[in-house]
Amino acid sequence: MSRALIAAGVALLVLPGAVLAQSKGKGIRLWNLTSATISSFELSPAGKNEWGPNQTLNDKDKEVDHDERLRITGVEPGRYDAKVGYSGAKQCFVRDIEIKADAVFSVSDKDLKDCNK
Secondary structure (H helix, E strand, O other): OOHHHHHHHHHHHHHHHHHHHHHOOOOEEEEEEOOOOEEEEEEEEOOOOOOOOOHHHHOOOOOEOOOOEEEEOOOOOEEEEEEEEEHHHOEEEEEEEEEOOOOEEEEEHHHOEOOOO
C-alpha cells in the first residue's frame, strides 16, 4: 500500500469524530454587554443565595471585557441570579437569568440591580 492510501484511510477514520465534536455545541456562555470589565461572576439558583465559584477564573486573563464571551462551567440549564463584580469593589446583582444548554446569555448595564457603589 502506498503512503498516500494509508493517509487517506486514517483521515476517513478520524474525520467523522472531528465533525461530531464540532457539532456538540460550545456550551453555556456569558456575553458581557455591560460598559465595564467584569472581574467576578458567580451564579446561584434563583432566589437561593447559594453562590457558586467565580466563573471569570475560566478566562485566560481572569476578567471578561466589554463584548467578550465567557464559557460558564458546572451549571445546568435553569433560572439563576448572578453576582457581578467589577474592579474597585463595585458589585451588582442580576436576578432571574434564564440559562439554556449550549446557548449564550447576556448581561447589560440595564440588568444590573442593587449595586453597592
